Amino acid sequence: MKADTSGRCVAVVGAQWGDEGKGKIIDVLSEEATLVARYQGGANAGHTVRVDGDEFILHLIPSGVLYEDVRCLLGNGVVVDPWTLLEERDALEERGVAMDGRLGVSARAHLVLPYHQLLDGAQEENRGSDRIGTTGRGIGPAYRDKAGRTGLRVADLADEDRCRRVVEGRVDDANTLLEKAGVEERADADEILERLDEIRDEILGLATDTGQEIRRELDRAAGRVLLEGAQGSLLDIDHGTYPYVTSSTTTAAGAAAGVGIGPRVIDEVVGVVKAYTTRVGNGPLPTELEGEAEERLRELGSEFGATTGRPRRVGWFDGGVVDYAAGVNGLTALAVTKLDVLDEFDEIRVGDGYELDGEPVESFPARADDLDRVDPVYETWEGWDGSTAGCTGWRALPEGARRYLKRLEEIADTPIRYVSVGAARSDFVRVGG
Numbered sequence: 001m002k003a004d005t006s007g008r009c010v011a012v013v014g015a016q017w018g019d020e021g022k023g024k025i026i027d028v029l030s031e032e033a034t035l036v037a038r039y040q041g042g043a044n045a046g047h048t049v050r051v052d053g054d055e056f057i058l059h060l061i062p063s064g065v066l067y068e069d070v071r072c073l074l075g076n077g078v079v080v081d082p083w084t085l086l087e088e089r090d091a092l093e094e095r096g097v098a099m100d101g102r103l104g105v106s107a108r109a110h111l112v113l114p115y116h117q118l119l120d121g122a123q124e125e126n127r128g129s130d131r132i133g134t135t136g137r138g139i140g141p142a143y144r145d146k147a148g149r150t151g152l153r154v155a156d157l158a159d160e161d162r163c164r165r166v167v168e169g170r171v172d173d174a175n176t177l178l179e180k181a182g183v184e185e186r187a188d189a190d191e192i193l194e195r196l197d198e199i200r201d202e203i204l205g206l207a208t209d210t211g212q213e214i215r216r217e218l219d220r221a222a223g224r225v226l227l228e229g230a231q232g233s234l235l236d237i238d239h240g241t242y243p244y245v246t247s248s249t250t251t252a253a254g255a256a257a258g259v260g261i262g263p264r265v266i267d268e269v270v271g272v273v274k275a276y277t278t279r280v281g282n283g284p285l286p287t288e289l290e291g292e293a294e295e296r297l298r299e300l301g302s303e304f305g306a307t308t309g310r311p312r313r314v315g316w317f318d319g320g321v322v323d324y325a326a327g328v329n330g331l332t333a334l335a336v337t338k339l340d341v342l343d344e345f346d347e348i349r350v351g352d353g354y355e356l357d358g359e360p361v362e363s364f365p366a367r368a369d370d371l372d373r374v375d376p377v378y379e380t381w382e383g384w385d386g387s388t389a390g391c392t393g394w395r396a397l398p399e400g401a402r403r404y405l406k407r408l409e410e411i412a413d414t415p416i417r418y419v420s421v422g423a424a425r426s427d428f429v430r431v432g433g
């Protein structure tokens with residue numbers, strides 16, 4: 001007889017364009033978790049968590065890692081740069097985070113190899129004005145090899161002949177493409193194989209079956225699992241603003257496939273949203289601000305990419321986006337982050353739907369070009385008196401801020417369960433808790 005798992009397997013997804021503050025939410029929720037697993041993406045993610053004034057930026061290892069009893073997994077849906085993974089683990093250890101026996105990576109996860117990064121850069125160059133603005137971490141080319149059935153997986157490291165065959169074949173193809181793209185740099189199969197040799201045993205030592213581990217964990221009465229999304233719903237390969245997206249399923253359905261469990265095992269889906277909107281990279285951003293307001297919001301929110309350092313584009317909260325994301329993910333709760341950044345504004349705007357060519361838009365546009373042309377329908381709100389910064393309870397929030405949150409809840413038709421009002425773990429409000 002299987003244990004009742006209700007409420008014990010929670011997926012946390014970004015409900016905008018990434019950088020919503022998932023790292024902080026996962027970090028706080030991990031206190032109650034026994035296992036945290038990433039399910040997609042790779043080292044393109046940059047999850048920032050701050051503990052006791054120390055800042056950690058995690059690219060691959062799940063944000064739950066700072067709680068030392070939590071097991072951390074990278075699911076089969078993640079594309080793993082093995083050198084980055086080991087460096088990140090070692091850096092955590094150097095800063096006093098015990099890592100022994102706590103990290104696992106799916107034997108089925110695909111590897112990101114140096115030729116993927118070279119191709120990522122060359123393809124971006126060649127796209128000219130249609131550049132996606134990728135993070136340059138080789139993510140698209142690695143997923144392309146996966147879907148094209150020419151990838152190398154963690155488990156393949158045990159088979160040296162296979163590694164050589166795959167790497168030599170892919171390096172040949174990559175170098176032909178690089179030459180065509182006019183890029184001078186070339187990938188070197190022998191060098192890659194040598195570097196893989198150096199880490200083979202360590203990576204194989206981390207290999208596991210993530211689905212089996214999670215199912216076993218949930219069979220234990222005390223087991224609590226968090227599935228950690230990277231990027232955001234609007235960067236989803238299917239549901240995002242294609243082609244200005246990443247190459248994986250960032251939405252909640254990808255969480256099951258990306259670790260190897262059935263969809264019904266997940267019983268809650270928390271969507272993380274900023275109290276406003278940001279985006280890095282190109283593509284539509286309907287509520288984007290320009291000029292002084294843009295600079296102000298970017299500075300107040302410290303909106304610079306955690307992976308690339310690029311200034312993030314910023315805009316007002318876009319209800320059209322979050323309502324769409326709520327539907328695509330089946331959100332059961334919202335976590336609103338960086339509310340304190342809006343403390344400084346006398347006037348705040350909220351987008352609630354769009355018009356296109358003067359007509360209301362009934363369904364979220366499938367074409368990026370259409371989304372680029374929409375006019376958001378704005379509500380204008382007076383800013384609130386007082387500060388939300390550091391509040392730890394709903395009643396402590398200024399009344400105007402509470403009204404603002406209630407409105408976001410209404411627009412997304414999803415209850416707000418958590419509000420983050422600062423970088424520290426303690427700057428956190430549990431609504432109704």
Ligand code: IMP
Nearest residue numbers: 018019044045133134135245246280281
């Ligand atoms: P890629 O994932 O590096 O291929 O980049 C594709 C798009 O996703 C670009 O617009 C990136 O800026 C964006 N992106 C990728 N990872 C993140 C992230 O962690 N946060 C925000 N945007 C991201």
